[in-house]
Amino acid sequence: MKKQLLSILCLMLLLLPFGLKAQTVALATWNFTGVNSGPATLDADATGNQLASVPVLTRGATAAPNGVVNNSFRTTGFQNNGIAITNTDYFQFQVTPATNTTISLTNIIARFNGTATFFVSPGVESRFAYSKDGVNFTFFSAASTLVTATNTPYTFDLATTVPDDLKNIPAGTTITIRYYASGRTTTGGWGFFSNGTAGLTLNGTIATVGSVDTTPPTTTTGFPKSANITASSVDLVTNISEAGKTYY
Incomplete structure (x- = not known):
């Protein structure tokens, strides 16, 4: 009996390192190809099973749809008045890890398009921000990324800028992410764009933890x-x- 118990214990110890497996995946992806009606909201196309629900891309109060624009999620609300957390011209989505899953954010890859005069040099100021409570937001980066080309993938690094409390986000915790922009005109349209490929992707590391038996x-x-x-x-x-x- 003692030998059997010892064998079981050794097997459990050997398997322990495999109980928590981390891998980098696309947590959420939006492909705007064929989106031609300027929707107010848009569900993500792919999320795998690492999230509790499908993220929905939504708009701030002053980021209304930019009419009928092909293959995009745009607005004329960004204008050229600078970027601030308190602005209501933003795009937003939320992610919540699924049961027995933790996530860490790695980067956001986005493609953009808009009115030609809106992104002339030096380009469109672009920044992402996050919130753990959906109310108080913090920018991921200390400065804006200047976007000067359309249908070109821009990578916004989160792995080196995200705080420790946004790493290993546990199941049930909702993280809200917003995109802010400011261009070169007051009326130009701007937003995410696709041409057969993903126009917005949130990448991250996931770790799946085995369930715990709480039966006495x-x-x-x-x-x-x-x-x-x-x-x-x-x-x-x-x-x-x-x-x-x-x-x-």
């Missing part, structure tokens, strides 16, 4: 019991022969 152990009638009692010793007899239960 049960005992069999008559066990444990003592046997072979003498003046100097006693044997404690247990029954652990029935599969799926623990007796002590």
Whole structure:
């Protein structure tokens, strides 16, 4: 019996490092190809099973749809008045890790398009921000990225700028992400764009943790019991022969 228990214990120790497996994946992807009606919201195309629900791309109060524009998610609301957390001209989505899953954000890859005069040199100021409560937001980076080309993938690095409390985000925690922009005219249109490929992708590292059995152990009638009692010793007899239960 002792040898069997020892073997089981050794096997558990060997498997322990594999209980938490991390891998980098696309947490959410939007392909705007064929999106031609300037929708107010748009569900992500692909999320795998690492999120509790499908993220939805939405708009701030002053980032209304930019009419009928092919293959894009745009607005004329960004204008040229600078970027601030308090602005209501933004695009937004939320991610929540699924049960038994933690995520860490790696980067955001986005393609853009807009009115030609809106992104003339030096380009469109672009920044992403995050919130853990959906109310208080913080920019990922200290400065804006200047976007000067359309249908070109721009990578916004999050791995080196994200704070520790946004790494290993546990299941059930919702992170809200916003995109802010400011261009070169007051009326130009600007937003995410696709031409057969993804126009917005959130990448990250996921780790799947095995579920924990919280069912309390049960005992069999008559066990444990003592046997072979003498003046100097006693044997404690247990029954652990029935599969799926623990007796002590």
